[in-house]
Amino acid sequence: MSSSEENVRLTAGDAELTVDPAHGCRISSLRIGGVELLRQGERYGCFPMVPWCGRTGNGRFRNGDATHQLPLNPPPHALHGTGRDVSWHTAHTDGAQAAFYYDLAEPWPYPGRVTQTFELTEDALTLGLAVETYGDSFPAQAGWHPWFLRDIGGRDAVLSFDAAWQEERGADHLPTGRRIDPAPGPWDDCFGMPDGVEVTLTWPQWLELTVKSRSEWVVVYDEQEAAVCVEPQSGPPNGLNTTPRLVTPIDPLEITSTWSWVRL
Structure with missing residues (x-):
């Protein structure tokens, strides 16, 4: 298909x-009962973080003996991968399900393919991301960065989660490697949930939405007044360096997340 994909x-x-495949295969809108849940704008909605999540320190990572330099899109680090900046191809769409893909290319140094899937029901959305290699093994990460509206109809979202630990954040915004007890917000922080991610957003007297994933890592970002971000991901920020998960020809990286909601 052409790269000028339609929504x-x-x-x-x-x-x-x-879903807007031409602009990073991001979710540009999620409406329930006609009410928008996601912050609007070309940088917002919900975008995939791939082939890395959050900040990669100084834009550098190693793979075996090779050291690679990524573009520093918020200096001094490389942020949120390349998938959000490219046009994806539509592989399949059928009423309530769709699948999209793009092929990894410069500035990412390894060839491979990324696939993203969506499955919508009346009360849930299931997201999937997969990273495959066309040759050499390489470390990678995948996850999602949704911008949930904080205020919907005059109702302020209430955030609730129970993490086993918080990754201590250094002055450079990277995890120091120390795990600490979860601290009060506001946050731009990574949390560990070894039994799987589960974070609830409640807009009182309207809707409760729960973000779940079998992954054990989630970044919560609620420092902006307009939105609250709950980001399930396959590893922590700077994880290409600290907790590398190798994508090999027989072992792709796969992650899923489900957003489910109930009316209050």
Whole structure:
């Protein structure tokens, strides 16, 4: 298919999801009962973080004997991968399900393919990301960066989660390697949930939305007034260096997340 992909709209019951493959295969809109849940704008919605999540320190990572330099998109680090900056191809769409892909290329130094899937039901959205290699093994990460609106109809979102630890954040915004007891917010921090990510956003007297993933890492970012970000990911920030997960020809990286909601 051409790279000038059109938006894809999925519906199930009164839930409506819009995916914009041409702009990083991000979710540009999620509406429930006609009410928008995601912050609007070309940088927002919900974008995939791939092939790394959060900050990679000084934009450098090692793979065996090779050291690679990534572009410093918020200096001095490389942030949130390249997948959000490229056009994806639509592989399949069918009412309430869709799949998209793009091939890894410069500035990422290894060839491979990334696939993202969406499955919408009346009360849940299931997201999937997979990273495959076309040759050499390489470390990679994958996850999602949703911007949930803080205020919906005059209701301020209440955030609730129970983490086993918080990654101590250094002055350079990278984890120091120390695990500390979870501290009060506001946060731009990574938390560990060894039994799987589970974070709840509640807009009182309207909706409770729960973000789950079998992964054990989540970044919570709520320092902006407009939105609250709950980011399940396959490893911590700077994880290409500290906790590398190798993608090999027989072992792709796969991560899923489910957002489920109930009316209050």
